Amino acid sequence: SVENAEGSESAPKLRYGDQLRLACNDSLLVDPAMPDMLTAPLFLASSFKSEQWGSRIGYKQVVYMTADAGKRNKEAVWTVKKVDLDSDDWGAERYLGLGDPVEAGDTVVLVHQLTGQALHCDQRNVDSTEFGPECEVTAFTATSAAKRSMLENEFNGTCQPETTALAELPPNVWRFQLGSTRAAAHDNRTLPPRMCPQDVVNKLVLLSEGDNENGPLSVVALQKFIGFPFKQGDPKGCNMERADLFWTLKQFYGGQILPDPQINCLINFLDPDLDMNVELVVLFEVLRKGVATGALQKPPTGVGAERTREALWPSADSRGKISGWDTEQKYMPPGL
Structure with missing residues (x-):
């Protein structure tokens, strides 16, 4: 499937010049060990070639x-770009067609946004895989010796009358193929839903609500297991590194109740900026409220995080530290 990459203009149709991500078929994401939802989606990617990193x-x-x-x-x-091998003016049509569906x-030609290389498949390079002999797919712009007019300088407003560029060869040309009939285009497969942070949080909320308040899977039990709230002056503060939180949740819930892909999905949601730390106050706030009340939103970062901490922890000492007693009064139920 094709998904619009973050940062490109969202539109119901894919247009030339848009940034996109190519996801694998959902049938490949079914995991018997995780029947409640699909595993994390896989996307086509590439990286720079080096002496130690190249196609086989x-x-x-x-x-x-x-x-x-x-x-x-x-x-x-x-990035998807237009190409017509049967036309002599496809170089000009490429720039004139930007924005067309x-x-x-x-x-089309699929160009890797980071390296500028086009998706390439040569029938001469056959690789032996688990599925049998297959043509090797790489990222390499195969060009001819002849150049085509690209009209690039005309769009940039420079004085040069025209810009010529090398033309891609057939190994760089691809097609987006859809179902030939309406029946063939209809997906009637029975697959689990796609994994998303909302479903993972709802699952944990149901586990906590199905147990009593002091049960082994309740939020209170998780707080005690982590040791939250931390004591006054704890150097860890109220944050936990991603790796530590991963193994903590894995040990608390178990691999069968909460598999590794679902843990990673939850941590990625709690740490969208990838600063390698997760605020535990946000984690427990999400686990207590879930998405039924509309509480599950994008975790606050930067100034928003400071405002959230000020709202959740109104009491602080002269050094700006939050005492364990204040945090305990906020997050631990009475009588515990």
Whole structure:
């Protein structure tokens, strides 16, 4: 499937010049060990070629699937460009067609946003995989010796009359293929829902509500397991590193109740800026309220986080520290 990359203009149709991400088929995300939802989606990505990092057969830029497709990871972002090998003026049409919708069956070139290399597949490079012999897919712009007019300087407003560029060869040309009939385009597969932070949080909220307030899977039990609220002057403060929180949740809930992909999905939601720390106050606030009351929103960062801490912890000493007693009164139920 095709998804608009974060930062590009959101539109119901894919248009030439848009940044996109290419996700694998949902059928490949079914995990028998996690029947309640699909695993994390995999996106087509690539990275710079080096002496130690190259494709196995043609030694070109490697193309692979990755689940790390956050807003800071540009390795999974591609740009679709128009190409018509049967036309002599396709170079000019490429710039004139920016913003036009991409129709099914159009010949396009997919350019990697980070490295500028086009998606490449050469029938001469055959690799042996678990599914049998397959043509190796890499990122490499194969060009001819002839140049085409690209009209780039005309759009930039420079004085040069025209700009010529090398034309891509057929190994760089692709098509977005859809169902040939309405029945073929209809997806009637019975698959689990896609994994999202809202579903993971709702799952944990139901586990906590299904147990009593002091049960082994309640929020109070998780607070005691982590040791939150921390004591006065604890150097860790009220944050926890991503790796520590991952293993803590894995040990608390168990791998069968909360598999690793769901833990990573929750941590990525709580740490959208990837600063490698998660605010425990936000974690417990989310686990207590869930999404039923509309409390699950994007975690606050920067100035918003300071305002949240001020609202949740109104009592602080002269040094601006929050005492464990104040935090305990806020988060621990009476009588505990």
